[in-house]
Amino acid sequence: MGMPESNIASLDKKHSPGDPATPHIVTMIDAINMALHRAMASDSNVVVLGEDVATNGGVFRATVGLKERFGHKRVMDTPLAETLIAGISIGMAAQQLRPVAEIQFMGFIYATMEHIVSHAARLRNRTRGRLSCPMVLRAPYGGGIHAPEHHSESTEALFAHIPGLRVVIPSSPTRAYGLLLSAIEDPDPVIFLEPKRIYRMVKQEIYDDGVGLPLDTCYTLRQGEHITLISWGAMVHETLQAADQLQEKGISAEVIDVATISPLDIDTLVASVQKTGHCVIIQEAARHCGVAAEISASLQEQTFTELKAPIARVTGFDTPMPYLRRENIYMNHADDIVTAAMKTLEAL
Amino acid sequence: MGMPESNIASLDKKHSPGDPATPHIVTMIDAINMALHRAMASDSNVVVLGEDVATNGGVFRATVGLKERFGHKRVMDTPLAETLIAGISIGMAAQQLRPVAEIQFMGFIYATMEHIVSHAARLRNRTRGRLSCPMVLRAPYGGGIHAPEHHSESTEALFAHIPGLRVVIPSSPTRAYGLLLSAIEDPDPVIFLEPKRIYRMVKQEIYDDGVGLPLDTCYTLRQGEHITLISWGAMVHETLQAADQLQEKGISAEVIDVATISPLDIDTLVASVQKTGHCVIIQEAARHCGVAAEISASLQEQTFTELKAPIARVTGFDTPMPYLRRENIYMNHADDIVTAAMKTLEAL
């Protein structure tokens, strides 16, 4: 049953999964919705829960159509309580369900931390494999959308520091679809952070084939010779733009989307920096003790002799994200990355 | 009123502050108790709260004697609720009290994170200086004491990543006394992590003179020429031992106690590494995205040309702290540091 163009999954229409051979041209948020539909259809243990995820389909519409299709027992509006959402996900997961819980914004994720750090990340280890915690905690994250306070945080580093978790961040519709499927199938807890600034920025052709993408690898988006640009989340887009601008200057930049920031596929990054000898790491988050620091430190350890210049970081300031009128100052743009890259190259 | 030897503040005796000119030979836990007494005596806005801090004097006896001396209105046993402890501290601080709250173990600090990240760290900024949050959140942290699960965590990196906080970690009785006084006097929120493994390890001579130590500086404990060893918390002791061992091999190591891991006095560290060209950073915590990564990344940025070998990290594994029977494997010891240092030096 080939799906006509008009059936392409789109924002507010209920997604009807079709022939996996038919391409869908979708945004990232659509891709997430598609992956959720696909995962729920193929495994009856997958359940979805969170605030406003059922009847409302999620404040960003990520869960649209799920309740109608899979029923209120598998798609649950919870009371307004993030600690609870994390805690019951752990209980469900220990009973071999595969909860996919939504935290409405990353700024409200902190109340889950005790459960994530002390339980989700440890249940398997603590019981020597007897119980496990195959849960996914989804949260939109990042700034640049002129949202109210607490709606623009990028605190992925907090989770990246916790052993026993996977922290996964897609940066395109394709990777959102594939990585979310793999996150749901993963037998261990995954923090899945969705860069909401690019939820609807680009569309890509996706086949709803149920095929996941590996969580244990970085994704090289563009090959290059002179410098390695490493990023994740929404900043991947500015990074790609920067690579374009560098190209105009005759500089060939390799662009890598880290995608899974923990556990980290450092080998791909090392190989690239060994080749280029130059590296800029771009993160939206505040600088101090961010993920870029880990990547820089690890790269430095493993590519010391090949490095031709210090590894640079382009990061947010060590301040909270300003209220929306001044948000733009906080965010980095392509030319900030270009400037850092040029400085690195000039250090030659 | 010179105090006779027998009056030296000791573990279970109520501390009676005396002539600031009389030395007290005390452990770190005593020093903390002394600082609390001193702070409460000199500023009636200082209040102490937490679980078991009043009648019991704290499970580690840090708050012994405070309730008897300053009364139950200023020394409060709270209900068993960490979120509450953080939340009411913020409310009190906004009313110009100076709450010093205890979280019984760092493993139970995660429930405070929403309040610390979203409120304590931001109250001043959010209100453009109208309200502020001069609170101290104390917590014993770190492993190596054969404690039950969750009683041995070192997750200081989580707080170090949050703009608006100070994260302070003493590593000796002297610094515990001085840094805690300054933390309490500081007009902004301070996370004060106490390496409990060394609570009673060494004694030092302290004058109860109410003089604080600066929070914006690292402390160089030993001058050296060949290599810089950077650490904080309990690992400072293994680091000093390692420096001794290196000395025997004819290697002169500079040992720096970071003390305040955020905001970080990077300049002191840079100056040292510029001098030595070699650096090992030692942290007890898990490796990935720990504070050592930030220090390494920052140093690499600023000392690239002077570095003679990659900056090395000696850290915990990326696993939870094992239950007590296998705890020893997790912890690093002086010879682990020596091995790393020698490797760094041999990379010459």
Add this chain to the structure above:
Amino acid sequence: MQYTSKPYQQHRFINADGAVESPLPDYLDADFLLKSYRTMVMIRTFDQRVVALQRTGQMGTYASCLGQEAIGTGIGLALGKQDVFLPYYRDQATQYLRDVPFQQQLQYWGGDEWGNHFTGTAAQDFPNSVPIATQVTHAAGVASAIKIRGEKRCALVTCGEGATSRGDFYEAMNLAGVWQLPMVMVVNNNQWAISVPRSIQTGAETIAQKAVAAGIEGFQVDGNDVSAVFDAVRHAVNKAHQGKGATLIEAVSYRLGDHTTADDATRYRAHDEVNAAWLREPVKRLRTYLHEQALWDEQQEQALLDACKQEVESAVQAYLQLPDQPVSDLFDYLYEELPVHLMQQRQAALSKAAKAEGE
């Protein structure tokens, strides 16, 4: 009126038809009612204007208080200047009555931290709390400070009924009970937490009965009857001032608008329910009552509407002309004194801004 800890009783003086259900005590006199009415109309005018501003791209995401004006007004009129108010984000009325001018409220919603730099009565009040329910523990802290110092003040905190599902709410209420804190908790039960109806937020018959868990007094009031709200809050505030402990007030009302300007409530709730709620809304019922008491006429109404429009409009114009705060402000209020390592970042931000403006 006598308040008891029977949680099921809903206090009300003026019912949905504008008729007296139980006689108003003397202190709820014409002055009070007229002031309440004027305030509610003013707030409604403001609220609608802000929504319009948002629709035209001149405002950030905004949470309307449409339908809840009586709660904010009742609180604002009952709370003392010396007390501390810890709002959630539909407390435009209380803030207005506590001297947070519309212009400043617009500044907050428009995305400028200076919108939280209250002066005057609100100087010690908390800014709007975005993380749901966290303000309740802060209130317990403020009340603790008051109690420690032995002052005759209290902390009054508001939240939605959705907020009562969060741990913060219970932890704070429990402390208020055991420490007998001078604290008043007012739950704006507007029946919805975004798309989640009251019925699936909790299995408790009322929100008020949650007070039983903490051993404090709790009761319902008709949140659309400003006199009932005022009276209940007055009772609770007096009690707090007298050192007699904390109170939980469930003000039963209805969120007539969307959750925020980013929401579309037609997706999840029935027109009929909203229409029915409009019959109970607070402004019309008081107008009816005032008309019937011959305290108000059409002319006064028109004059009031004009005055409200004018006040709101001049605030809006002032807001629209506000310059952006200097970029240095991003750093200068983070700590009392900027740590050294942030000086460089501050400089970088200034350069970045200068460059951006240069472009």
Add this chain to the structure above:
Amino acid sequence: MQYTSKPYQQHRFINADGAVESPLPDYLDADFLLKSYRTMVMIRTFDQRVVALQRTGQMGTYASCLGQEAIGTGIGLALGKQDVFLPYYRDQATQYLRDVPFQQQLQYWGGDEWGNHFTGTAAQDFPNSVPIATQVTHAAGVASAIKIRGEKRCALVTCGEGATSRGDFYEAMNLAGVWQLPMVMVVNNNQWAISVPRSIQTGAETIAQKAVAAGIEGFQVDGNDVSAVFDAVRHAVNKAHQGKGATLIEAVSYRLGDHTTADDATRYRAHDEVNAAWLREPVKRLRTYLHEQALWDEQQEQALLDACKQEVESAVQAYLQLPDQPVSDLFDYLYEELPVHLMQQRQAALSKAAKAEGE
């Protein structure tokens, strides 16, 4: 016995003197009482032995259940094999009755994760929860899973009365109410949370009344009367199996020992209070009752004590001979499959251990 949601009523069959206070129903027969008694004596024997082990440096910090044996025993006997138990850390009796052998309990307390690798009845049970109250939300999750699948099982969770001050407790109870979860919450009210007495933990007259906040049934039982505990749990478990929702049971008892072996309770509580509590403790009252019913004599008592000692001692010996788990176990259960970057760390740990053993 009929249970109501009147929270103030304390259910009890056998009082502190070993006398019948209300007649025992048929199903609380001699078999039941004898089994309960034997279990409680066994647990007390075990408990004392573990404390002794700790004192001689052969055990980690240990939380004694002295005085609370009736609660764990009542739960263990009432709970079904198909149900899921989520313990706190004084549930030695329930774990024992759910086939977690003493040796394994010793292994847990002795600091080896394999002590949580339960098999048999407890295979799906949670390990002891150290972060207070977090297990209550996990239980709500387990109960949700059961409800989603439509199974005839339930989740039973225990905690101390101190735990009822934490948000987790309320958030989970609220969910249990609104989702009508098959969940039983048993609060071990042993009057102390380390050094904090019940009176300053909450202003509520009882813990049971906290159920009102969630709209679920809640009541007290005498936690020193094993028959009352059993009966209450049985009622709540049956109710859960029948899809009739959640129950909060406050089992009133007393912590006769120190908080843990790391604590010294004489610092903060009066001898008199502890002495008075000894008069109400669960083992003696049941022995008195059994004696009076001629169900028990001194000879049986001695035989039981001997049997208990023997069982405990053989577990202790087995525990003491347990080898340390391989160092690789630190890594091999962290994820289902070890991520590549951890392989190196695993190797490093093995080398480190080899080196340490070499020394």
